[in-house]
Amino acid sequence: MEHIIIKMETEEFRIEEVLSVKQEDTEEQIKMAIIKEESEEFRIEEVFSVKQEDTEEQTKMAIIKEESEDMKIEETFRVKQEDTVYMVRKKRITPEQDAKEHILSGKDKAFIEGRQINTFKGRGVFALEHIEPSTFVVEYRGILSQSKHVEDAQGNYLFYFTWNGTRYCIDATKEDASLGRLVNDHRNSNCKVKTIIVDGRPHLCLFSIRDIFPDEEVTYNYGDSSWPWHLSELCDETSVAVTEHSVIPSSSVKDKPDVEFSSFEESSSDEEDSSYADKNTEESSSDDFIPDSRQNNDSANSLSVNTWNPPYYKSTPAVSESSMRAKSVPPQPIHCSSTEQEMASDRSSSTQDLICEDHDNTTNNIDIQSFKRTTAVSSYERSETGNVPENTFSTHKNYCYVCKKPQSKIARHFKKHEDSETEIAAAFLLPKHSQDRKRLLEKLRNRGNYEHNQEVMGSKSGPLKVRRRPGRSETELSAKTYVHCVYCKGLFVRKELWRHTHRCPSNTSEATNKAKVLVLADIAESTFSHAISPEVWKILGNMKNDDISSVVRNDFLILQFSQCLYNKLGSDPTKSEYIKQKVRETGKLLLSLRTKYSIFNFEDAVKPNNFCKVVKAVKDVAGYDEKSQSYKTPSLALKLGRSLKKIGDIILCRAIAAEDNGMTKAAERFKRLCSSEWAEHVSHAALDTSSKSKFNKPSTIPFTHDVQLLHQHLEKKSADAFESLKNHESSQTYAELAKVTLAQVIIFNRCCAGEVSKMSLECFRKRDQTELHDDIAISLSPFEQKMSKNFSRVEIMGKNERKVVILLNSELVKAIKLLVDKRDACEVDRDNPFLFGRPKCSPTSFFRGQDCIRLFGSQCGAQHPEYLRSTQLREQVATVSQILNLKDNELDQLANFLGLDIRVHRDYYRLPNATVDIAKMSKLLFAMEKGTLANFQGKSLDEIEIEDEIDLELDEEEISDEDDEESETVPGVRGM
Numbered sequence: 002m003e004h005i006i007i008k009m010e011t012e013e014f015r016i017e018e019v020l021s022v023k024q025e026d027t028e029e030q031i032k033m034a035i036i037k038e039e040s041e042e043f044r045i046e047e048v049f050s051v052k053q054e055d056t057e058e059q060t061k062m063a064i065i066k067e068e069s070e071d072m073k074i075e076e077t078f079r080v081k082q083e084d085t086v087y088m089v090r091k092k093r094i095t096p097e098q099d100a101k102e103h104i105l106s107g108k109d110k111a112f113i114e115g116r117q118i119n120t121f122k123g124r125g126v127f128a129l130e131h132i133e134p135s136t137f138v139v140e141y142r143g144i145l146s147q148s149k150h151v152e153d154a155q156g157n158y159l160f161y162f163t164w165n166g167t168r169y170c171i172d173a174t175k176e177d178a179s180l181g182r183l184v185n186d187h188r189n190s191n192c193k194v195k196t197i198i199v200d201g202r203p204h205l206c207l208f209s210i211r212d213i214f215p216d217e218e219v220t221y222n223y224g225d226s227s228w229p230w231h232l233s234e235l236c237d238e239t240s241v242a243v244t245e246h247s248v249i250p251s252s253s254v255k256d257k258p259d260v261e262f263s264s265f266e267e268s269s270s271d272e273e274d275s276s277y278a279d280k281n282t283e284e285s286s287s288d289d290f291i292p293d294s295r296q297n298n299d300s301a302n303s304l305s306v307n308t309w310n311p312p313y314y315k316s317t318p319a320v321s322e323s324s325m326r327a328k329s330v331p332p333q334p335i336h337c338s339s340t341e342q343e344m345a346s347d348r349s350s351s352t353q354d355l356i357c358e359d360h361d362n363t364t365n366n367i368d369i370q371s372f373k374r375t376t377a378v379s380s381y382e383r384s385e386t387g388n389v390p391e392n393t394f395s396t397h398k399n400y401c402y403v404c405k406k407p408q409s410k411i412a413r414h415f416k417k418h419e420d421s422e423t424e425i426a427a428a429f430l431l432p433k434h435s436q437d438r439k440r441l442l443e444k445l446r447n448r449g450n451y452e453h454n455q456e457v458m459g460s461k462s463g464p465l466k467v468r469r470r471p472g473r474s475e476t477e478l479s480a481k482t483y484v485h486c487v488y489c490k491g492l493f494v495r496k497e498l499w500r501h502t503h504r505c506p507s508n509t510s511e512a513t514n515k516a517k518v519l520v521l522a523d524i525a526e527s528t529f530s531h532a533i534s535p536e537v538w539k540i541l542g543n544m545k546n547d548d549i550s551s552v553v554r555n556d557f558l559i560l561q562f563s564q565c566l567y568n569k570l571g572s573d574p575t576k577s578e579y580i581k582q583k584v585r586e587t588g589k590l591l592l593s594l595r596t597k598y599s600i601f602n603f604e605d606a607v608k609p610n611n612f613c614k615v616v617k618a619v620k621d622v623a624g625y626d627e628k629s630q631s632y633k634t635p636s637l638a639l640k641l642g643r644s645l646k647k648i649g650d651i652i653l654c655r656a657i658a659a660e661d662n663g664m665t666k667a668a669e670r671f672k673r674l675c676s677s678e679w680a681e682h683v684s685h686a687a688l689d690t691s692s693k694s695k696f697n698k699p700s701t702i703p704f705t706h707d708v709q710l711l712h713q714h715l716e717k718k719s720a721d722a723f724e725s726l727k728n729h730e731s732s733q734t735y736a737e738l739a740k741v742t743l744a745q746v747i748i749f750n751r752c753c754a755g756e757v758s759k760m761s762l763e764c765f766r767k768r769d770q771t772e773l774h775d776d777i778a779i780s781l782s783p784f785e786q787k788m789s790k791n792f793s794r795v796e797i798m799g800k801n802e803r804k805v806v807i808l809l810n811s812e813l814v815k816a817i818k819l820l821v822d823k824r825d826a827c828e829v830d831r832d833n834p835f836l837f838g839r840p841k842c843s844p845t846s847f848f849r850g851q852d853c854i855r856l857f858g859s860q861c862g863a864q865h866p867e868y869l870r871s872t873q874l875r876e877q878v879a880t881v882s883q884i885l886n887l888k889d890n891e892l893d894q895l896a897n898f899l900g901l902d903i904r905v906h907r908d909y910y911r912l913p914n915a916t917v918d919i920a921k922m923s924k925l926l927f928a929m930e931k932g933t934l935a936n937f938q939g940k941s942l943d944e945i946e947i948e949d950e951i952d953l954e955l956d957e958e959e960i961s962d963e964d965d966e967e968s969e970t971v972p973g974v975r976g977m
């Protein structure tokens with residue numbers, strides 16, 4: 002065992018360090034335990050024990066005293082080795098000297114550590130101990146660069162600043178375990194950046210500007226208000242931060258004569274507001290109206306309070322001008338520049354050159370533009386637990402809109418402002434206990450709470466004032482999503498908003514449905530409420546409420562993308578699902594970019610240097626497997642490529658319009674990269690995966706017997722549902738009939754479920770009911786003529802704007818007519834254009850045919866219900882009909898009818914199209930349904946005779962024209 006004692010002395014301080022090194026044995030275990038922390042007297046004792054094999058040696062280090070009054074630190078290290086105790090170090094240093102010491106050693110303070118916070122914020126730095134004001138906390142270490150082009154670079158870890166009139170950048174991108182690079186931004190930060198000059202080079206160091214308490218996050222102000230993590234409001238320059246801890250007796254900044262850190266004095270005002278919570282709360286025995294929550298106790302609530310920000314907010318524009326600024330050229334590292342030489346020449350006197358400069362980010366002295374996020378993602382911070390900041394609980398107190406203070410008895414408190422506030426005076430003039438008085442006071446109460454909640458959500462700190470039923474636990478509440486009622490401004494759990502809206506005294510509008518209520522609330526909550534049209538909001542408002550929708554609603558470019566899609570497709574209401582889906586896909590991608598690659602918006606994503614990250618994120622989202630080089634969802638990878646291209650175009654157009662050359666260049670380069678590299682990195686494998694997935698696929702064509710079972714089941718269900726709705730109109734009976742009818746239409750027509758689901762009411766109303774044209778009738782057999790009369794023909798828009806024909810027999814028409822009649826009574830939104838619109842839902846919502854078929858398929862007792870899907874049923878027709886001897890034009894007819902993509906544009910179909918569809922196709926479809934198609938092997942469509950199979954519901958007159966045998970032999974096939 003060898004002990005080496007290193008001693009270092011400088012003019013201003015002495016450092017003695019003891020290093021004990023055992024050279025024989027390489028394995029050393031170091032255990033650290035904080036034994037005692039006496040914060041009142043600032044006594045800290047730490048024990049380090051060093052264990053080496055069997056020999057246990059203990060090294061004890063004790064910081065005996067810290068004299069902060071005169072900004073000096075005195076430390077004594079007691080080192081015990083076996084029985085000998087050495088007093089090895091004593092120093093008295095200023096915070097700047099402390100900083101310098103750490104700059105030289107390249108080490109971070111032991112009283113801080115890095116921790117993962119959440120997926121959006123990433124990591125952060127936290128105090129392990131109490132840190133006094135004006136203490137050196139951490140250095141922002143990285144590669145120092147100086148360049149004329151520093152403006153052009155951007156990244157999460159680039160810190161720009163100006164020193165001696167020259168702009169520098171510290172690039173801390175390298176993951177080097179240093180903690181300075183992990184310090185996050187906060188408007189009411191607890192640290193401030195100063196330049197410390199060592200060896201003629203500037204170093205950026207963070208010093209505390211107030212007490213920082215154990216487990217509190219260390220932050221500084223990045224100096225810009227348009228960071229995506231900021232809410233829509235900007236914090237006023239004069240805002241102050243007051244912590245819950247400020248009530249704990251400690252040596253405040255004010256008490257300390259801190260000449261060199263004079264700018265830190267801004268924190269002194271913290272003290273004034275610190276005691277707001279309790280001191281300003283009035284207690285009284287009664288209230289004018291019922292409090293929202295009776296079971297809270299404030300001590301529990303206050304646990305979550307970290308900081309309190311008074312209301313100094315103003316609105317943020319949807320996108321800041323600077324958001325279009327681009328920085329694409331990386332800063333040049335200083336190697337042999339003139340500055341380097343100048344610096345080197347300065348080095349001789351460097352140890353004495355301890356120059357401190359205060360950086361006031363808000364006054365542009367320091368410029369951290371690289372951290373700047375371009376589009377203000379207003380509230381993504383809220384998305385992790387819904388719309389509520391993490392760790393925020395609620396309070397039972399109400400906030401006065403006049404004095405902004407929390408009050409236990411707000412009505413009584415309002416009396417104080419009676420003389421100055423006309424609305425309060427007006428309320429008290431109304432008769433006691435009257436509804437009007439209650440309503441007005443409630444409105445005034447909500448006003449203060451609303452303002453307060455806005456602030457809490459903006460600053461991510463403080464208790465929310467939530468309206469809720471008593472009995473909910475805090476944990477339960479914290480996990481919910483909250484939203485303000487647009488009428489009374491009360492804050493509600495999202496799920497409960499609709500119920501409240503019905504009772505809300507401030508709601509004077511007509512009764513409205515749940516979706517509308519939530520859409521209105523969403524619009525009111527988003528920073529970008531003006532960025533897109535109300536129609537787009539309607540579409541986005543109907544999205545499932547989760548992290549993805551939160552990202553979507555708060556990302557300016559995704560919203561612009563939604564607007565573009567809407568401008569192109571919005572005239573067709575059936576496209577809103579498609580728009581929603583596309584937008585959700587991009588939201589999913591952005592979420593992945595944020596969580597895994599620290600890219601917070603698409604404007605950053607389309608930077609050429611982020612291309613690889615974007616590729617990776619797309620692969621992640623589409624489930625790429627490196628090993629097999631295949632995707633789980635190849636189509637998603639392809640679709641995202643197209644969406645990214647569109648988003649790139651939007652950025653490019655905006656950049657050109659804003660004459661932002663940097664951004665224009667970046668977007669152009671990204672597009673160029675996409676066109677040359679995307680195929681290689683993404684689409685090639687995606688296309689490969691999807692084509693391979695089609696090889697050797699087992700046949701999933703349904704069995705005729707199963708189709709018949711489904712058909713019979715639907716028939717029965719349809720008859721029951723029809724009766725139920727006729728006798729009892731409700732959203733439930735409506736839904737039953739709508740689902741079964743939709744399934745029948747799809748199965749009978751063997752058409753694409755998605756297309757039929759979106760059939761519009763208008764199409765049905767305009768269905769072809771014209772009489773059979775005499776000239777055409779000549780070409781049809783008597784039976785075919787009858788068929789034509791029994792069916793209606795509806796044309797709907799299919800994929801790629803292709804016309805799709807739907808045949809409806811009289812039973813189906815009857816059922817649909819009943820559905821149409823009962824729409825209003827069963828609460829289908831009046832604006833809902835879909836024939837199979839859902840009751841009590843948004844105007845863009847409709848039943849999905851696929852779901853209906855799956856449901857009835859599973860109920861009907863089929864052997865292979867999993868094959869009973871609309872695609873498989875279409876394949877069945879196409880495959881089984883090969884047994885027929887169809888002529889070329891008949892094949893065309895069939896393909897056209899089924900929406901299959903072959904030879905569909907034959908002009909000569911135009912005139913007789915309707916009749917042919919009805920007469921000939923219905924014969925085929927009936928034969929399919931009845932399972933008798935095999936009987937017609939080798940026959941053409943003309944030769945197929947199915948009169949014996951079908952009971953056509955012809956009117957009395959026509960029936961009498963037919964011979965009796967025909968109508969009697971038919972088994973009870975009633976439509977479907």
Ligand SMILES: C[S@@+](CC[C@H](N)C(=O)[O-])C[C@H]1O[C@@H](n2cnc3c(N)ncnc32)[C@H](O)[C@@H]1O
Nearest residue numbers: 121122123124157158182183184185186230372
């Ligand atoms: C210097 S890094 C800070 C450390 C970073 N959180 C990490 O995990 O590596 C700056 C980046 O952190 C994120 N960030 C900083 N302050 C934030 C805040 N208040 N909320 C959310 N993200 C923040 C932003 O992505 C920013 O570009």
